[in-house]
Amino acid sequence: MTENNLVQLAKENFNYSVSFRRDFHQHPELGFQEIRTSEIITKELMNLGFAVRKYIGKTGVLGVLKGTSVGPTLLLRFDMDALPIRETNTTTYVSKNEGIMHACGHDGHMAIGLTIAKILSLYRDQITGTVKIIFQPAEEGLGGALATIEDGVLENPRPDYCLGLHIWNEKPLGWFGINSGAMMAGADTFEIIVNGKGGHGGLPHKAIDPIICAAHIITTIQTIVSRNISPLDNAVVSFGSIKGGSTFNVIPDSVYLSGTIRTFDPQIRMEVIQNLERISKSVGEGMGCTVEFTLDEVTPAVVNNSKIAADLQKVIRKVFPDFSIDMDLKTMGSEDFSLFLNEVPGCFYFVGSANPDKNLIYGHHHPKFDFDEGVLPIAVASLLGMIEELGCLSIRSLNS
Numbered sequence: 001m002t003e004n005n006l007v008q009l010a011k012e013n014f015n016y017s018v019s020f021r022r023d024f025h026q027h028p029e030l031g032f033q034e035i036r037t038s039e040i041i042t043k044e045l046m047n048l049g050f051a052v053r054k055y056i057g058k059t060g061v062l063g064v065l066k067g068t069s070v071g072p073t074l075l076l077r078f079d080m081d082a083l084p085i086r087e088t089n090t091t092t093y094v095s096k097n098e099g100i101m102h103a104c105g106h107d108g109h110m111a112i113g114l115t116i117a118k119i120l121s122l123y124r125d126q127i128t129g130t131v132k133i134i135f136q137p138a139e140e141g142l143g144g145a146l147a148t149i150e151d152g153v154l155e156n157p158r159p160d161y162c163l164g165l166h167i168w169n170e171k172p173l174g175w176f177g178i179n180s181g182a183m184m185a186g187a188d189t190f191e192i193i194v195n196g197k198g199g200h201g202g203l204p205h206k207a208i209d210p211i212i213c214a215a216h217i218i219t220t221i222q223t224i225v226s227r228n229i230s231p232l233d234n235a236v237v238s239f240g241s242i243k244g245g246s247t248f249n250v251i252p253d254s255v256y257l258s259g260t261i262r263t264f265d266p267q268i269r270m271e272v273i274q275n276l277e278r279i280s281k282s283v284g285e286g287m288g289c290t291v292e293f294t295l296d297e298v299t300p301a302v303v304n305n306s307k308i309a310a311d312l313q314k315v316i317r318k319v320f321p322d323f324s325i326d327m328d329l330k331t332m333g334s335e336d337f338s339l340f341l342n343e344v345p346g347c348f349y350f351v352g353s354a355n356p357d358k359n360l361i362y363g364h365h366h367p368k369f370d371f372d373e374g375v376l377p378i379a380v381a382s383l384l385g386m387i388e389e390l391g392c393l394s395i396r397s398l399n400s
Contacts, residue, residue, distance in 0.1 A: 006319055006384045009395070010377035013115050017376040020044075021111035022093035028082030028100045028107070031138030032147075034059045037080050037110070041135050044114055048121040050133070057148030059137040064130060065120055067392070071129025074392045075159035075344065076383065077337055078113035079106045079139035088367040103369040105167040105353065110135060112165070112379045119384065126394050130157055131387070141187070141298050145336035154343055161308065161390050162346030163383065164337040167353035167375050169363055175352030176316050176382070177329035180309035183348065184302035185234070185262040186269060187334035192217065192257040192280050193292040194244075201249035211244050213287040214255040217280050218242075224275045235272050236262040236332050262332040264301045299336040305345040308390075312347050315385040320378070347386075351379045 020040075029037050038054065041061045045052045050063035060080070087094055087101040095101045113133055120131055134153050138144030168177060177183075194214045199207030218239055229235045237259065244255030261276070263269040277293045284291035316325055329350065337348050353371035354361055362368040387393045 006381040010380035014377050017111045017115045018373050020114050021107050024107035024110050025093050025102045026096050028095050028097055028102045031081040031140055031142040032058050034080045034137050048117050056151045057137055060148050061135040063133045066130045067127030068125050069128050072160040073130040073157045075132045075162040077134050077136055077164040078109040079136045081138050081140055085367050104364045108167050115380050116383055123395050129392050145339040159344045162340045162344040164348045166350050167371055168350035169354045169371055171352035172354045173352050173372055173374055174323050177326045177350035178309055178313050179329050180306040182264040182301050182303045184335045185264055185332045186301035187298040188261040189296045191294045194255045194289050196289045198253040199251045207251040208288045209251050210255040210289055213289045217283045220279050220283055228275050233268050234264050235268055299334050300338045302335050302338040302348050304347045308347045311389050312386055315389050319385045
């Protein structure tokens with residue numbers, strides 16, 4: 001990697017980044033329960049001279065730093081919540097909260113955000129416009145982004161641009177994923193309740209078996225993607241939960257099914273939803289059962305602004321000339337940063353964080369998830385470069 005001034009500045013703050021990352025990792029908190037986390041972030045942002053608003057989106061923290069001259073407003077977003085997973089790592093910074101773990105890298109994201117805040121505070125007189133940093137709660141499917149938006153994170157002042165990133169353990173250090181369009185799938189959850197007529201397991205002819213009906217529904221729904229959606233399009237329908245019955249010889253009255261839909265295109269999404277409801281109810285009716293179908297939208301697809309994504313690709317090639325950039329990356333994973341992108345032009349991107357030489361290879365949401373902390377200054381430098389590119393910062397002492 002060719003060293004440059006932004007990378008040098010990020011590396012000078014490496015210990016600062018690591019100290020916060022490990023503290024957050026040791027004390028993970030679930031979505032909308034990030035009390036300790038938000039208190040630490042609030043205190044640090046205030047120490048750095050940010051105007052701070054607490055309790056945005058319930059447990060979120062918004063820091064605002066105004067420059068000395070008029071310019072654009074940039075929103076940077078970093079998520080805070082952990083997952084209900086029992087960590088099985090043996091590091092010195094392993095989780096102290098039983099059954100809760102930072103298994104997705106949000107501890108690293110917060111450390112990156114605070115490091116950016118520290119550097120911006122040092123160069124405040126060279127900030128043009130305003131930088132808003134939101135430490136967002138409850139990204140893991142709980143509606144944290146929406147909660148902060150409803151609490152006014154996009155107002156006073158309204159951002160001209162927004163940026164977000166995610167460390168990515170599917171790829172090693174030295175890799176970036178930056179797509180100029182749809183990058184992460186939109187996510188919906190669905191629930192299907194199959195109502196039949198319970199009875200004795202030895203007398204099935206006197207019952208209407210919702211378990212058999214549910215099995216046929218699950219099987220038939222697999223044809224939605226394979227037979228109703230063009231093979232040139234993308235969609236996923238997965239069942240994640242089946243609940244029905246309580247003992248071996250009793251046919252239950254009802255069976256509960258739930259799952260997820262993942263799509264990129266709104267029209268494809270509607271086709272999947274319509275077919276899912278139609279198949280569920282028609283199969284149920286054909287087998288003498290009644291079916292209740294409900295759907296909840298978790299988040300729309302992450303769609304990057306093409307110009308800002310191209311600008312970011314240019315910045316990465318300049319700051320990290322030896323790194324690889326995947327410009328076609330798509331994943332069926334979802335991210336509620338999409339809600340910010342629906343309102344403000346921006347870009348969300350991935351930064352490779354795995355290191356096979358250190359056995360840091362486990363994927364997100366795995367109980368042995370951990371990442372190479374060398375990703376922290378890489379992410380910091382990439383954001384600094386983009387903040388400059390968008391006209392919000394000019395670190396003249398470093399660029400002379």
